[in-house]
Amino acid sequence: xxxxxxxxxxxxxSTLALLxxxxxxxxxxxxxxxxxxxxxxxxxxxxxxxxxxxxDFGDMVKEEIKPLLEKKGYTVKLxxxxxxxxxxxxxxxxxxxxxxxxxxPYLDDFKKEHKLDITxxxxxxxxxxxxxxxxxxxxxxxKDGSSVSAPNDPSNFARALVMMNDLGWVKLKDxxxxxxxxxxxxxxxxxxxQIVELExxxxxxxRADVDFAIVNGNYAMSSGMKLTETLFQEPSxxxxxWAAVKTADKDSQWVKDVAEAYNSDEFKxxxxxxxxxxxxxxxxxxxxxxxxxxxAAATASAIPAEASAAQ
Numbered sequence: 001x002x003x004x005x006x007x008x009x010x011x012x013x014s015t016l017a018l019l020x021x022x023x024x025x026x027x028x029x030x031x032x033x034x035x036x037x038x039x040x041x042x043x044x045x046x047x048x049x050x051x052x053x054x055x056d057f058g059d060m061v062k063e064e065i066k067p068l069l070e071k072k073g074y075t076v077k078l079x080x081x082x083x084x085x086x087x088x089x090x091x092x093x094x095x096x097x098x099x100x101x102x103x104x105p106y107l108d109d110f111k112k113e114h115k116l117d118i119t120x121x122x123x124x125x126x127x128x129x130x131x132x133x134x135x136x137x138x139x140x141x142x143k144d145g146s147s148v149s150a151p152n153d154p155s156n157f158a159r160a161l162v163m164m165n166d167l168g169w170v171k172l173k174d175x176x177x178x179x180x181x182x183x184x185x186x187x188x189x190x191x192x193x194q195i196v197e198l199e200x201x202x203x204x205x206x207r208a209d210v211d212f213a214i215v216n217g218n219y220a221m222s223s224g225m226k227l228t229e230t231l232f233q234e235p236s237x238x239x240x241x242w243a244a245v246k247t248a249d250k251d252s253q254w255v256k257d258v259a260e261a262y263n264s265d266e267f268k269x270x271x272x273x274x275x276x277x278x279x280x281x282x283x284x285x286x287x288x289x290x291x292x293x294x295x296a297a298a299t300a301s302a303i304p305a306e307a308s309a310a311q
Contacts, residue, residue, distance in 0.1 A: 045254045047075040051087045051096040054080045055222025056127060056275060057241070061100070064270045068261040074254070082201050084153055091244060092116040098258060100124055101218070103239040105179045106155040119250055120242035122259040123281035125271045127217020129159050129239065130230035131167075134207040139231050142169065142211075145192050149206040149213045152197035158182065160195075160214040163234050169193050179238065217278070227277040240279050 048069065052058040058080045066076040079096065081087050087099040088110050102110075104120055111118055131139075136146065148169075150160035158181040164170045171188040172181055183195070198206055203215040204223035215225065227233075243262070245255055261267060263283055271278065 045097075045252065046073060047077065048254060048258065049077045049079065049095070049097045051079045051081060051090055051099040051101070053084070053087070053101040053218050053222075054082055055218040057100045057124065057218055059274075060124070060267075060271070063274070064267050065258070065261050068264060068266060069257065072257055074257070084200060088116060088118060088244070089114070091118055091246065094246075097249070098243055098245045098255070100243045101241065102244065103155070103241050105158075105238070106153065107242065107244055109155055117247045118244050119247045120244050121250055121255055122243050122262055123240050123283065124243060124262060125275050125278040125280050126239065126241040127221055127227060127275070127278050128233045129156070129163065129214060129216060130220060130227065130234075131163060131232040132207060132213050132215050132220065132225060132229055133231060134210045134212050136211040139167070142191055145194060146211040147194040147196055147209075149196040149198050149203055149210045151200040151203060151214070151216055153200065154182065155179065156200065156216060157197065159234055159236075159239060161185070162236075163214060163232060164193065166235075167232060178236075237279055237282070240281060 050061050050065075052061060058078060061076070061078050066078070069076050079090070081090075081101070084102065084106070087096070087101050088107070090096045091099050092114075098121075103126070107118075107120055110116070131148075134147075134149070136142065148160075148164070150157055158179055161170065161172060161181045161183075162178045165172045169189075169191045170186050170193060171190065173185050173187045176185040196206065196210055200216045200219055203213050204219055204225060207213045212231070217227075220227075243258070245252075249255055263281070268284060271280070
């Protein structure tokens with residue numbers, strides 16, 4: 001009996017010791033994990049992967065933004081794209097930290113359609129959409145049945161329609177939203193314009209085959225075209241482009257540092273010399289008042305809104 005009692009006590013003590021050891025181990029593990037998480041949370045991001053379309057936005061990163069961020073201790077990598085689809089998908093999938101190539105109407109449409117959790121964070125200098133000569137060299141050369149190439153994505157195609165409305169080549173329906181205008185919103189095609197819809201990157205080359213081409217600024221610049229060649233430019237400031245990041249990153253320190261670089265005096269001086277004629281971010285001040293007035297006037301006068309009061 002005494003031996004049995006002794007064995008039971010010994011077993012109980014051993015079991016208790018094991019349980020205490022296990023609890024201690026779990027506590028240490030939990031404490032270690034918490035410490036690791038805290039350390040991870042406080043670790044600053046030091047490599048930033050940019051995604052831009054080829055041309056001016058990529059040049060801005062390579063020539064000015066990268067050196068400015070390197071002074072802050074960052075490593076900068078740039079991936080350039082030749083389309084308007086992959087940059088947002090790559091951002092959402094984590095291949096990029098930030099992209100710079102799009103205006104807000106396009107971003108809003110794209111992230112809604114593809115259910116992406118990305119958001120705009122700051123504006124960047126942007127070449128305006130322009131009408132360039134093709135086989136015909138002057139606006140006065142327009143004739144019945146002339147062909148005009150235009151970007152085929154919905155938001156930029158809407159811009160092209162508004163430009164042709166401004167020129168009197170087509171008439172859009174009263175009250176149409178200029179940000180979402182489509183072919184269905186054409187009330188009259190006074191010049192019987194043949195609109196050729198193409199991927200934006202193909203528009204510069206299309207000039208050999210059409211009478212006029214409406215070309216996105218970044219692709220015009222990357223193709224060696226000049227803003228001084230445009231026959232007509234859109235007046236609206238609604239399409240000044242934005243940088244976008246994953247929504248979870250929008251308040252990160254690295255995003256604030258990138259925004260600071262793009263809004264720095266050094267970058268402003270560089271952009272105004274290197275990209276003269278561009279539309280600049282509202283945050284820069286000098287173009288904000290002019291842009292707001294210009295946009296309001298253009299929207300009000302370009303597309304009559306007789307039926308808009310009920311909206």
